[in-house]
Amino acid sequence: xxxxxxxxxxxxxxxxxxxxxxxSQIIREHYFTDGRKMAGGVRGRxxxxxxxxxxxxxxxxxxxxxxxxxxPTKGLQQAIDYAKKLKVRFxxxxxxxxxxxxxxxxxxxEYIEFYPTPEQLEQRYAGINSDIGQQLRNVxxxxxxxxQPRYYQELAVHAATDAIGQGAQRILLTLATGxxxxxxxxxxxxxxxxxRWNRDQFGARRPRxxxxxxxxILADQAxxxxxxxxxxxxxxxxxxxxxRHGVVPTNAHIFFAIYQAIAEKENxxxxxxxxxxxxxxxxxxxxxxxxAANEAGSWRAILDHFxxxxxxxxxxxxxxxxxxxxxxxxxxxxxxxxxxxxxxxGFLTPYRVKRIRTxxxxxxxxxxxxxxxxxxxxxxxxxxxYDRKIVVDDRTELVAKSILENINPMDKTIVFCExxxxxxxxxxxxxxxxxxxDPHYCVRVTSDEGKIGRExxxxxxxxxxxxxxxxxxxxxxxxxxxxxxxxxxxxxxxVGSMVEFKQIVGxxxxxxxxxxxxxxIDFRGATNKFYDDDWxxxxxxxxxxxxxxxxxxxxxxxxxxxxPIGGPTEPPKTRLKIKLGQxxxxxxxxxxxxxxxxxxxxxxxxxxxxxxxxQLPGLFKNVDELREIWSDPDQRDQLLQKLIHAGFYKExxxxxxxxxxxxxxxxxxxxxxxAFEQPMATRKARADKVRSNADFFxxxxxxxxxxxxxxxxxxxxxxxxxxxxxxxIPTLIELSGxxxxxxxxxxxxxxxxxxxxxxxxxxxxxxxxx
Numbered sequence: 001x002x003x004x005x006x007x008x009x010x011x012x013x014x015x016x017x018x019x020x021x022x023x024s025q026i027i028r029e030h031y032f033t034d035g036r037k038m039a040g041g042v043r044g045r046x047x048x049x050x051x052x053x054x055x056x057x058x059x060x061x062x063x064x065x066x067x068x069x070x071x072p073t074k075g076l077q078q079a080i081d082y083a084k085k086l087k088v089r090f091x092x093x094x095x096x097x098x099x100x101x102x103x104x105x106x107x108x109x110e111y112i113e114f115y116p117t118p119e120q121l122e123q124r125y126a127g128i129n130s131d132i133g134q135q136l137r138n139v140x141x142x143x144x145x146x147x148q149p150r151y152y153q154e155l156a157v158h159a160a161t162d163a164i165g166q167g168a169q170r171i172l173l174t175l176a177t178g179x180x181x182x183x184x185x186x187x188x189x190x191x192x193x194x195x196r197w198n199r200d201q202f203g204a205r206r207p208r209x210x211x212x213x214x215x216x217i218l219a220d221q222a223x224x225x226x227x228x229x230x231x232x233x234x235x236x237x238x239x240x241x242x243x244r245h246g247v248v249p250t251n252a253h254i255f256f257a258i259y260q261a262i263a264e265k266e267n268x269x270x271x272x273x274x275x276x277x278x279x280x281x282x283x284x285x286x287x288x289x290x291x292a293a294n295e296a297g298s299w300r301a302i303l304d305h306f307x308x309x310x311x312x313x314x315x316x317x318x319x320x321x322x323x324x325x326x327x328x329x330x331x332x333x334x335x336x337x338x339x340x341x342x343x344x345x346g347f348l349t350p351y352r353v354k355r356i357r358t359x360x361x362x363x364x365x366x367x368x369x370x371x372x373x374x375x376x377x378x379x380x381x382x383x384x385x386y387d388r389k390i391v392v393d394d395r396t397e398l399v400a401k402s403i404l405e406n407i408n409p410m411d412k413t414i415v416f417c418e419x420x421x422x423x424x425x426x427x428x429x430x431x432x433x434x435x436x437x438d439p440h441y442c443v444r445v446t447s448d449e450g451k452i453g454r455e456x457x458x459x460x461x462x463x464x465x466x467x468x469x470x471x472x473x474x475x476x477x478x479x480x481x482x483x484x485x486x487x488x489x490x491x492x493x494x495v496g497s498m499v500e501f502k503q504i505v506g507x508x509x510x511x512x513x514x515x516x517x518x519x520x521i522d523f524r525g526a527t528n529k530f531y532d533d534d535w536x537x538x539x540x541x542x543x544x545x546x547x548x549x550x551x552x553x554x555x556x557x558x559x560x561x562x563x564p565i566g567g568p569t570e571p572p573k574t575r576l577k578i579k580l581g582q583x584x585x586x587x588x589x590x591x592x593x594x595x596x597x598x599x600x601x602x603x604x605x606x607x608x609x610x611x612x613x614x615q616l617p618g619l620f621k622n623v624d625e626l627r628e629i630w631s632d633p634d635q636r637d638q639l640l641q642k643l644i645h646a647g648f649y650k651e652x653x654x655x656x657x658x659x660x661x662x663x664x665x666x667x668x669x670x671x672x673x674x675a676f677e678q679p680m681a682t683r684k685a686r687a688d689k690v691r692s693n694a695d696f697f698x699x700x701x702x703x704x705x706x707x708x709x710x711x712x713x714x715x716x717x718x719x720x721x722x723x724x725x726x727x728x729i730p731t732l733i734e735l736s737g738x739x740x741x742x743x744x745x746x747x748x749x750x751x752x753x754x755x756x757x758x759x760x761x762x763x764x765x766x767x768x769x770x
Contacts, residue, residue, distance in 0.1 A: 011096030012051065012065055015343070019115040024450050027052040032086065032151040033345040049082055051092075055118045055156070057137040058125065061090040066526065070097045073165065074343060079102065080609045085341075087155055090121065124673040131200055132195075133165025139191040142228060142261060143209045149187070150347060152337045153180055157187045159335035170311050172288070172330035176339040177316040177506025178348050182225045185211070185284055185314060186347045189254065193229070199308065206232075207281035210309075211256045213300065214287060219256045222286065236262055241271050246275040251339040255280075259302060280309045288313030288326055299320045316506060319500045338500065339509065348509040351489075352652075353530070353602045356402055357590040368581025374574040380488050383524050384494045387418035391577040393425055398586050400429035404468075406521055406591070409436060411487035412460065414507055415472045418493045430470060442470040443471045481645065484510040488519050495526040516649060530602050595652050605659060608652070609674070615646050616675040623676045631767045632666045632760065633726045667721055668767060687717040690765045698713075700758060704738060704747040709762055716766070724763055729755070 016026060021505045024217040033047040051063035064079040066072060073453035074331050083104055091102045104111035116124075129137070137158055141149055149157070162170045189209055191197075198207045211226075213219040219235065226233055233254035241248055248262075248271055249255070264270035283306050303311055313330045342348035342404045363381040373391075381390050394683070407413055415430075417423040423444045429695055431444040443452045445460070458466045461483045474493070476591035489508045519525060580586065603611065619642055620626040629635045640650070653670070659662050659716030662670050662680055669680035689695065690713060697706050711734055715723040723732065733744045741752065748754040 002493060011068075012063060012094060015115055016051075016053075019570070020116070020117040020119075022118075025055055025118055027051060027054065029113075032082075033347070046213055047082055047085065048077065049086075052086070052088075053118075053121070055122050056134060058122070058129075059086050059088045059509060060118075060121045061087070062088055063092040063094065063241070065096045066093065070095055073100050073151070076100065076109075086151060087159075089125065101289065103551065112723060121467045122615050123407065126373050129162050130165040130167075131164040132197070136161035136165055136191045136195050136197065136200075139194045142190040144228075149183075150180070150336075152341075153184050153187070153346075156184045156335040156337065157191070160188050161191055162312060163195075163334045164192070168310070168334075170313075170330045172313045172315065172327070172333040174315050174333040174336045176337060176342050176509070177503060178510040178530070179706070180340050181286070181314045181316070181339055182222050183304065184412065185286075186225050186228075187224070187314075188283075188312070189226070189229070189284075193232075199310070205252050208252075208279060209254050209284065210280045210306065211254065211269070211284045211285065213256070213258050214260070217331055219258050219286075223256055226256075228255060233528060236271070238262060241274075246271060246274055250275075250279075254700050263302060264445070270301065272305055272307075275306075277305055278305050278662070282312060285313045288315050288330070292705060316518070317502055339506070344510065344770050346509065347398065349511055349515055350517050350596060351505070351526050352517055352519050352521055352596065353594040355525070355527060355590075355592045355594065356406070356521060356523050356588060358395065358398055358523070358530050359587055359589050360400075363390070363392070363395075365578065365583070368583060370579040370581070374576035376576055382424065386573075387422040388494070389576060391575050392580065393429075394580045394586055396425045396492075397429045398433070398588070400426055402523075403435055403488075403490055403521065404430065404435075404478060404590050407488050407519075409434075410466055410469055412483065412485050413470045413488035413490060413606075414483075414486055415470060415490040416504055417472055417474050418446075418475050420448055420510045422492075426472045430472070433514055436469070438467050440462040440468050442472065443468045445471045445473050446475075469524065475511050483507070484512040485515060486510070486518060488513065488521060490521045490523070491526045492523045495529065500530060501526065501529045518653070537675075559667050593655060595655075605655075609656065609659075612648055612656070615648070616644075620675075623672050623678055626672060626675070627767050632671065633724055633763065633765045636721070683720065685716045686766050687713045690762065693765060696761070696765055699734065700748065701748045704744075705758065706742065708733070708736050708738050708747065711759065712762060714758070724759075724766075726756070727761075729759060 022172060030049050030052045031046055032049070032052075049062050050065040051061075051709070052059060053063070062079050062083050064075040066074050071251070076091065076093045079093060080102065083091050088105050091104070093102070095098045099112055100109055101112045108252055109557050109583055116670065141150070141154070152175070158172055160173060171183065173181070175184070190205050194210075195201045196206055200203055211219070211565050223233065223235060224604065232252055233256065234249050234252035236255055238247060241261075241623040262271040285303075303554065312332070313326065315326060317326075321723065343350045361383040363385075364379065365376060365674075378389075386392060386395060403415065405414070415423075415426055416459075422765050423446055427444045432508070434441055437528070438457065440459075443456045445457045447453075449456070453558060457471070460471055463485045471667040485507045489504060489505065495504065496683045505520065507522070528680075592604075594604060595608055598604055619639060620629060629639050643653070653667060657665065657667070657670055660670060660680075662672070662673075664682040664684065665680045666683050666686065667679070672678035673680050700706050700709065712723065715732065715735075722728070730741055733739070733741055738744045738747065741755075745752045747753050749760055
């Protein structure tokens, strides 16, 4: 029977050659995502195309090759999905005898006799790019060592430079937190520099570019990414400009600034005005949803001053009611890549949710509770009232203890609190109950901490350092800070907007070696936003206007309102502070763990089990096939990988074992029970059954061989099926005291293959029908 590889070699390759396609224009067997490799070695779809045709740095078509005996369009739908990802218009499906062409723009397809030539296919894309845009595409990416851009990063850069080439004045890129927006920004600048693009005359000079951020930490991270152009860049330091009586630096091509450093302040004109209005060719605005486009926003005056420059906004937030001004200003994004896409592709880390409720989530004050400050104005206080209307340190202490009980002690954790004072109390309570002696185990990082806080944050971001381990914050860490090894994101604050919620979730999504998932621990019900229609979907444009008031930048608390004309307002009321009565019981009443489906929605345990049961028939037909697969270490590993790709991880399956009181059982037994209602056996029972089989051990005459097999059974009984993986053999040999792999081979007759055969036969005995 003709294989798919034969179809490619015998039919498609000659047909492409006949159509004039050069080998350099054909990418064969192209993996454009490899989730298992990217995210802790276990997560994500491996997206694969048989052929990817390209010309002049533009992907033009995908070809899906099927066996000669199969229908030519059998794999068409998957190829269309991949084409959408790669922004490719044409898909071809062929079994060597027939070739089907599908046009994503028209939604129509037809069978064709010959493939189009490269020139013919490129002509169909005519009009979507300009000469300048094409020249910018032709500039190679700046890559060092083995670095390669991810597929969406390449597409984002090309989308931006195409828009610049077409003369767009306002450009927006929307990419989820952790997907490399700064890397994309650098590659755009690199292409503009190398092509000598500018607003006046293409090729005449290098452009002058202003990169705006709203915090020093973000600007400094960007500067590090732009390091290859360190001789051409400078950071505008507001304090230094003040000392020079408003003289701003001009001897560079790339200028970095936080807008607070150059915007207007009391008694100081905005330093940005010291630059002529046409000084910059391009203004890049990082986290541009932070009020930059709002007419009353602090950044808007800077953008208006440099209105002749191209404005390129970078944001992680899709269009929502609370950031509509950004989209009104920049227009629709030229490229989008969502959090859901990043997780499913394996470029971002997936998450689980722990929702923790306490018996203080609804608080009714009694005569035994002591009022420390303020006055009580209501009978019942809800969880969202804490640290806004009422301060109860006893509750914060309970939350702090619960955090420590629900994380691994050395897992890097960010705790988001209601305000800076709440972050202080949380830090103090965690330090009161921690087991780690280091004084910097838990620290507060907020704007009030200044330089000390920034230094502690840098140490937290250093993946080679364990301390600090826990950070408490309010708003400073909600956006843009690159800390890849965050394992827990704790929410003890009310999150008002979907934009802010997405930014907070993004603190944990960055990929790090060995980090298969991160945990969101929620004390205030903020994760209910996962169930909103706006969560990572494609919402309709918001109705009505956008933000009416400028928002304070992250890292700074809202300013006190100015007194209105006609006299001052009354001073704000003191928050009610309570010391709970000594006989009041304070406890956690419920901890619920939820896992996430492919759309980012948390699943209850019941929903998770139902979803697993629905998936199992597609992985094995009956219990005998499952037994055969599970008895072979290689086939078993493949099945576990399929489960992972379907969204069921080892940790999740372990949770199911606990739920069904099957901790002492093999995972095989749980799967057989869920799929076929087979009775479960314990690992000890399976191991004892093999131990009683004298005939099995008798075939291995060397005593050391029999001892090794008994040792493997003991490890299996104690630990589980992970001990039966092929790659565990060297470790098992060492732990058993058998010596080296060579020594072990001698015990099994002198050949490594004999050792492996015995290892597999042992497993066949374990899962053999009694």
